[in-house]
Amino acid sequence: MAMRNFAIQSWIIKYLSTNIHMYTVKQMPILKSLKKLRKIFQTDDSKSESGIGVLIVFIAMILVAAVAASVLIHTAGILQQKASSTGTTTIQQVASGVVITQILGYDYANPPEAGGISYLAIFVTINSGGSSVDLSNTTITLSVGGTTAVLVYNTSIFYDIAGTGSANIFSAPVWSELSASHKNPTNFGILVEADPSHSMTNLYPVLETGDVAALIVNVTNTFGTNITQGSAVSGQITPEVGSPALIDFNAPTAFSTKSIEIT
CATH class of the missing domain: 1.20.5 (Single alpha-helices involved in coiled-coils or other helix-helix interfaces)
Incomplete structure (x- = not known):
């Protein structure tokens, strides 16, 4: 009996000593600090x-x-x-483009009142401040007597009077090259009046600042008739680049001379 009581007492003492030890350890400051650090550095996978x-x-x-x-x-x-x-x-x-400065006509009839304008010389220069214009790439659209024609430049119809001058531009030999015998009714020619830069040739008639050229048209050759007194004529000169120059006039109601100033 005494041995049994001793065993019970020993177990009670061991149990209390163990629990007291655990309680003491749990209350230690270092463990509390470790728990706090673990909470701080604890990660959340979802976050x-x-x-x-x-x-x-x-x-x-x-x-x-x-x-x-x-x-x-x-x-x-x-x-x-x-x-x-x-x-x-x-x-x-x-x-850019060209500007018409003057249009002259020529009447072969004698007296002039009996005929009509056969030749047209349309004098052009470039726009103020504009760039150079190659007249070989220029077209003339002309309407006479209800018929409209589109004319292109013919390199063989070129004459330069800028250096020599001319007593009568309508007597220049270039006009004979623009006729029915040459079969060129859809062509126009160039008559150079002023060319200070010497930039105009028959193959490359480039119109630059200060240059003046006359685009010449044989009306009778193109339309089969001439421009009679009071007739309305319209059209335009269209360069490759730039604004076109409009042609719009009525022939005088009476012709007193062979050379007729239209505009």
């Missing part, structure tokens, strides 16, 4: 995954914005170049 997803979306948005900005900058550059080119072309179209 980490959400953060990575947001970061990926943010990076994707930056890349898309960068690509869009690059495309916009490139497009803006192309538009700027096209706008500049269009502006230059528009300015050239408006500023």
